Amino acid sequence: MRILIGQPKMEQHLEQFIQEIEANPTVDLILYPEGYCQVTHLDEVKELAKRFQTAVVMGYRNEQNVDRALIINKRGETLLDRAKTPETMPLFMPSTVKDDGHRYGYVLCREIFMGLDGLQSEENIQLIFNPIGVGMFSEEQYADWSGEAKKIAMQQRSIILGTSHADGSYRNCGFSIPIAYCFDETGEVVLLSKNDTRTRIVDTELKTVVVLEDSVSCR
Template sequence: MNILIGQPKMEQNLEQLKLEIESNPTVDLILYPEGYCTYTQLDRVSELAIQFKTSIVLGYRDESNKDRVLIVNNKGETLLTRRKTPEDELLLMPSSATDGSEQYGYLLCREIFMGREGLKTHEHLSIIFNPIGVGMFSEEQFTEWSEEARKIAVERKAMIIGTSHADGSYRNCGVSIPIAYCFDENGEEVFLSKNDTRTRVLDTISKEVSILELSF
């Protein structure tokens, strides 16, 4: 499987997603960050998935401006949608979805710190996705986040992939370290990106990563 991992800038439309899917029509799946689009654009997301036969994983904002999960398969069907887990709650909602021979896990942003507990009963996961809203607010958070991802990969014996937006900052604190990462099922680093917002395409079989130079 070829997965495109994007780190788009925050925007009011789907221009970056459209450009990347049109420029890479042979990828099997696209991973974008938390809160990339709003509920008003979900029909267009499904249309793009159908048009390019590409599954799309991201996060979106609902009518109440709350963050929600989204996995759409290459037929435009919604495989998973749910609200973001409120702070200090365990993952009590469904956090996996099956698409053919693949079973995906999904941790939206800070849910990664509940992932080992929340995904404990989810067996046979092939890939776990972690869409993140904005980048890390410190070097310490960057290290903590990536190490937690590694632990989840080892415990669940599944590849885990995460990505944030290229811009924005946590609660407008003014500090943002964009992050994108992948650890394999043994916890080995496939890639770990800090302050490098270039798009990547990952071959999940060979674990080779191509870096794309696209201008937005």
């Protein structure tokens, strides 16, 4: 499977998403961050997914500005639409969905820290996705986050992929490390990006990464 991992700037519309899905019609799936899409643009995302036969994994914000998890298949059908864990509550367990013979796991942002417990299953999970909102707020968090992803990949024998926005800091703390990553089923690094917001296409079978040098978020 060829997966495009985007690190867009925060935007009110879908400028980067539209440009990337149109420019890369042969990818099988696009992974974008938490909270990238506004609820008013959901129908457009579904239509683009159907038109280009490309599955979409991201997060969106509803009318109350609450983040939600989203998976849309290549037919434009919604496979997953659920709320993110509220700040005041214990972390939700990860979600899993099935589509065309594949089983996907989904952990929205900090829910990754429930992945080791919440994704344990006798059923095989081929891909686990981790849409992240803003970048890491410290080098320590960057190490903790990527380390947790590696543990989940090894435990589940699954490929895990994550991405954040290119801009924005946690609670406007003024410090942000944009992150994008992919670990294979053995925990080996396929992609581990820090402060490099270029779009990548990961081939999950060949374990290769192509960097799109003219990525929109870098302009």
